[in-house]
Amino acid sequence: MxxxxxxxxxxxxxxxxxxxxxxxxxxxxxxxKRRGILGNIYLGRVVRVLPxxxxxxxxxxxxRAAFIHVDEVVDQSxxxxxxxxxxxxQVLREGESLLVQVTKDPIGSKGARLTTHISLPSRYLVxxxxxxxxxxxxxxxDEEERDRLKQIxxxxxxxxxxxxxxxxxxxxxxxxxxxxxxxxxxxxISFLHRLWESIQNRVKGAKAPATVxxxxxxxxxxxxxxxxxxxxxxxxxSKETFQRAQSFARxxxxxxxxxxxxYPGERPxxxxxxxxxxxxxxxxxKVELKSxxxxxxxxxxxxxxxxxxxxxxxxxxxxxxxxxxxxxxAATAIGRQxxxxxxxxxxxxDFIDMEDPEHQxxxxxxxxxxxxxxxxxxxxxGVSELGLVEMTRKRTRESLExxxxxxxxxxxxxGMIRTPETVCYQIxxxxxxxxxxxxxxxxxxxxxxxxxxYLLDDASDHVAELESFIGKTIRFQSDTxxxxxxxxxxxx
Numbered sequence: 001m002x003x004x005x006x007x008x009x010x011x012x013x014x015x016x017x018x019x020x021x022x023x024x025x026x027x028x029x030x031x032x033k034r035r036g037i038l039g040n041i042y043l044g045r046v047v048r049v050l051p052x053x054x055x056x057x058x059x060x061x062x063x064r065a066a067f068i069h070v071d072e073v074v075d076q077s078x079x080x081x082x083x084x085x086x087x088x089x090q091v092l093r094e095g096e097s098l099l100v101q102v103t104k105d106p107i108g109s110k111g112a113r114l115t116t117h118i119s120l121p122s123r124y125l126v127x128x129x130x131x132x133x134x135x136x137x138x139x140x141x142d143e144e145e146r147d148r149l150k151q152i153x154x155x156x157x158x159x160x161x162x163x164x165x166x167x168x169x170x171x172x173x174x175x176x177x178x179x180x181x182x183x184x185x186x187x188x189i190s191f192l193h194r195l196w197e198s199i200q201n202r203v204k205g206a207k208a209p210a211t212v213x214x215x216x217x218x219x220x221x222x223x224x225x226x227x228x229x230x231x232x233x234x235x236x237x238s239k240e241t242f243q244r245a246q247s248f249a250r251x252x253x254x255x256x257x258x259x260x261x262x263y264p265g266e267r268p269x270x271x272x273x274x275x276x277x278x279x280x281x282x283x284x285x286k287v288e289l290k291s292x293x294x295x296x297x298x299x300x301x302x303x304x305x306x307x308x309x310x311x312x313x314x315x316x317x318x319x320x321x322x323x324x325x326x327x328x329x330a331a332t333a334i335g336r337q338x339x340x341x342x343x344x345x346x347x348x349x350d351f352i353d354m355e356d357p358e359h360q361x362x363x364x365x366x367x368x369x370x371x372x373x374x375x376x377x378x379x380x381x382g383v384s385e386l387g388l389v390e391m392t393r394k395r396t397r398e399s400l401e402x403x404x405x406x407x408x409x410x411x412x413x414x415g416m417i418r419t420p421e422t423v424c425y426q427i428x429x430x431x432x433x434x435x436x437x438x439x440x441x442x443x444x445x446x447x448x449x450x451x452x453x454y455l456l457d458d459a460s461d462h463v464a465e466l467e468s469f470i471g472k473t474i475r476f477q478s479d480t481x482x483x484x485x486x487x488x489x490x491x492x
Contacts, residue, residue, distance in 0.1 A: 002230065002231075002232035003018070003019060003020045003021075003230045003231050003232060004019050004231060004232055004233045004234065004235065005017070005018055005019070005222055005226060005227065005231060005233075005234045005235070006019065006235050006237075006263075006269050006270065006272065006273075006275065007219050007222060007234065007235065007236040007237070007238075007241065007245075007269075008237055008268070008269050008270050009219055009236065009237065009238035009241040010238075011032060012031065012032050012033075013029065013030070013031050013032065014029075014030045014032075014217065014218045014219050015027070015028065015029050015030075015270065016028045016218055016219065016222045016226070017270065017273070017275045018226060019273050019275075022273060023273065023278075023336070024273055024274070024275045024278045024279075024340065025336055025339050025340065025373075026226075026339045026340060026342075027275065027278070027279055027282065027340055027342075027400060028218055028222075028342070029218075029400065029403050029404060030217065030218035031403075035217065036105045036397050036398070037062070037102045037105060037106075037112060037214075037215075038102050038103070038104065038105050038215065038396050038397055039101065039102060039121075039215035040101070040102050040211065040213060040214050040215055041099065041100070041101045041102075041118060041199060041211075041212050041213035042060035042061065042099075042100055042101075042102075042209060042210065042211055042212060043097055043098070043099055043100075043203055043206045043207075043208045043209065043210045043212055044058040044059060044060040044061075044066065044097070044098050044099075044100045044114070044208055044209050045058065045059045045095065045096070045097055045098070045208040045209055046058055046059075046092050046093065046094050046095060046096050046097075046098055047059045047065055047094065048065070048094060049088055049089055049092055049093070049094055050088070051087055051088055051089045053088075054069060054070040054087070054088045055067060055068060055069045055070065055088060056068050056073075056088055056092050057111075058098060058100060058114055059208070059209045060100065060102075060112070060114070060209050060211075061209035061210065061211065062106070062111070062112065063106075064106060064111040064112075065111055066100070066102070066106075066111045066112040066113065066114045067110075067111050067112070067113055067114065068098075068100065068113070068114040068115065068116070070083075070086060070087070070088040070091065071083065072103075072114060072115035072116060072117060073088070073091050073092060073116050074086050074091055075130075076117060076130070076131060097208040098116060098208075099116065099118070099203060099212070100114040100115065100116055101114065101115055101116075101117075101118050101119070102114060103115050103396065104395065104396050105396065105397050105398055107395070107398050107402065108301055108402070109301075116130075117130055117131075118130065119172075120192055120195055120196060120199075121174070121224070121225070122188045122191050122192050122195075122224070122252065123174075123176065123184075123188055123224055123252055123253045124173065124174055124176060124177035124180055124184065124185060124188045125171050125172065125173060125174060125177070125185070125188045125189065125192060126171065126172040126174060127169055127170075127171060127192040127193075127195075127196060128169060128170035128171065128172070129169050129170075129196055130170075131169065131170025132166040132167055132168070132169065132170050133166070133170050134150050134153050134154065134157075134167065134170070134171050134172075134173070135170075135171070135172040135173070136149060136150060136172070136173045136177075137172065137173060137174055137175040137177070139175040140173070140175060140177070140178045142178075145178055145179070149173045149177055149178075149180075149185075150173070152182050152185050153167075153171055153173065153185065153189075154167070156182075156185065156186055156189055157169075157171075157189070169196075171189075175228070176227075176228050176229075179229075191252065195213075199212055199213050219236075219241055219244075219245065220244075220245070220248055222234075223245060223248060223249060223252075223253055223256060224252065224253065225375075226375075227253065227256045227259070231256070231259060232259065233259045233260075233261050234256065234259050234260050234261065235261045235262075235263040235269060235272075236260065236261070236262060236263060237262075237263045237264075237265075237268075237269040239262060239264075242260065242261075242262040245260055246260055278340065279400070279404075282337070282340045282341050282400055282401075283400065283401055283404065283405065285297055285298065287333060287337060288311075289311075289326065289329045289330060289333060290329065291325060291326060291329055292310070292311050293308065293309055293310045293311045293326040293329065293330065294308075294309055294311045295307065295308055295309075295330055295333060295334065295337070296309070297337065297341070297343075299341075299343065299399065299401060302345075302346065303345060303346035303347065303348060304343050304345065304346070304347045304348070305347075305348045305349075305350065306334060306347065306348070306349045306350065307350045308326065308327060308330040308349070308350060308351050308352050309326075309352070310322060310323065310326045310352065320354070320355060320356060320359070323352045323353070323354055323359075324354060324356070324359045324362075324363070326352060327351045327352055327354065327359070327363045328362065328363055328366055330351065331351075331363050331364075331366040331367040331370065332366060332370055334349060334367065334370070335367060335369075335370020335371055335373065335374070336370065338371075338374065338378075338393055339373075339374055339376075340400070341399055341400050341401065342397065342398075342399045342400050343393060343395075343399050344376065344393045344394060344395020344396070344399065345392065345393070345395045346390070346391075346392055347390075347391050347392065347393060348388050348389070348390055349367075349388065349389040349390075349391070350387075350388055350389075351363060351387070351389060353387055360383065364380070364382075364383070364389070367380065367389070368380060371391075371393075374393070376393050376394045376395075376396075377393070377394040378391060378392070378393045378394075379391060379392050409483065410483045410484060410485065417483075417484050417485055418484070418485050420450045420451045420453070420454035420484070421454060421458070421459075423447065423448075423451045423454075423484065423485060423487060424451060424454050424455055424459050424462075426487070427445055427447065427451075427455070427487055427489065428462065428466055430487075430489045431443055431445075431466065431470070431474065431489055432466075432470070434489055434491065435470045435472070438491055440472065440491040440492060441472065441473075441492055442472055442473040442474065442475065442492040443472060443473070443474045443475070443489055443490065443491065443492060444475050444476075444477060444489075444490040444492055445474060445475070445476050445477070445487060445488070445489055445490075446477045446478075446479050446482065446487065446488045446490065447476070447477075447478065447479070447482055447486070447487035447488075448478065448479070448480075448482045448483060448484045448486065448487075449478040449480065450484055451478075451484065451487065452476045452477070452478040453478075455476055456476060475492075
């Protein structure tokens with residue numbers, strides 16, 4: 001079965017699912033009120049320079065100031081030693097205007113990450129105005145094809161009489177450029193030049209902080225960035241969005257126009273291939289494996305940890321074989337889940353311990369094969385001394401969980417809350433503290449119903465002992481507005 005893209009559009013929200021072999025592999029959600037800003041270009045104002053961190057904060061008109069490191073400001077043609085010798089205070093001053101591009105969306109409590117090294121993507125190319133070299137995506141492996149593409153670009157950008165000249169701007173040929181014609185590349189170059197010219201004109205009349213370029217919305221980015229030769233069709237459930245997609249494809253990506261389909265079905269488009277169900281599973285900690293084993297995902301601000309367990313899988317031969325098969329299945333599932341959940345940053349995988357070195361190698365190879373399919377840059381650093389697989393996955397946008405969920409008010413993101421028994425003993429300690437500090441006739445304890453029920457039932461003997469010890473009456477009142485950890489002791 002081939003690959004396809006499903007686009008579900010409503011005025012409030014756009015959702016895109018990439019389907020491979022009948023299974024959702026990637027899911028993206030963009031809310032109209034909270035669109036991502038990755039790729040946007042701003043004329044920002046430097047508000048604070050931090051020499052100790054070799055960085056600065058830049059006001060680009062967002063809720064929080066954005067962050068830029070010295071490496072993202074200095075000239076890329078400098079040698080590593082020359083760049084290391086430069087201080088942020090030498091290249092930036094507070095109050096000055098700066099043309100910047102967002103390289104990472106604001107995630108959690110962190111502001112957006114910026115660079116001054118602008119890059120503008122089109123279908124086949126990425127234009128870099130402050131560079132002058134031509135690069136080719138590493139995923140295009142055929143050397144002849146790499147040379148052909150470079151030659152086409154050089155012939156379009158450099159005068160034929162000057163072989164030693166460098167192009168005015170830098171370019172990277174994207175993976176989808178493999179096999180394209182000279183005419184298609186020429187059209188892309190022309191589009192990018194017009195786009196960069198329009199951005200420069202906007203900058204001239206802008207006053208910092210100001211937005212000078214916004215990247216495409218998710219439904220159009222999907223057409224530009226996610227479609228490749230393996231994609232058989234792109235189904236869109238909104239007539240208006242479908243017509244806009246046709247117009248966009250005709251102008252920028254004509255080879256995909258025939259793959260576009262309007263989906264008018266009564267059945268919601270995300271019910272096809274169980275996308276809704278897979279989204280629901282991707283928000284949970286536990287992922288069941290077909291063998292009976294399972295994975296546990298824990299996402300924290302610092303890193304994501306993945307634990308593998310054999311669960312109900314007992315195997316047929318011996319323990320080592322059972323562990324090996326569970327780990328192999330887990331490696332395949334992890335590759336898919338990282339894409340589905342859009343997890344990034346540091347990822348630690350705790351495979352079940354294997355004694356056979358060949359089994360270890362096969363599991364790592366399986367994991368690497370899955371990661372090779374990922375559009376995000378992944379790097380596996382190998383197995384640590386504790387037997388953990390350490391890897392990184394480039395994080396530029398919020399994960400699926402961060403887009404769709406918020407921190408629980410009750411547990412503040414810990415995932416655990418104190419038991420009624422624990423809260424009960426906290427209440428006893430607070431009553432004793434107040435007894436020593438204040439003179440009162442009685443106490444009223446206001447708490448959640450589960451805590452009050454525990455005090456009146458399981459802890460009733462302790463309450464009686466406490467009343468006898470302090471010589472005061474203690475009354476209880478439950479309140480539905482109190483969370484399970486919250487209580488008040490009121491003097492009466």
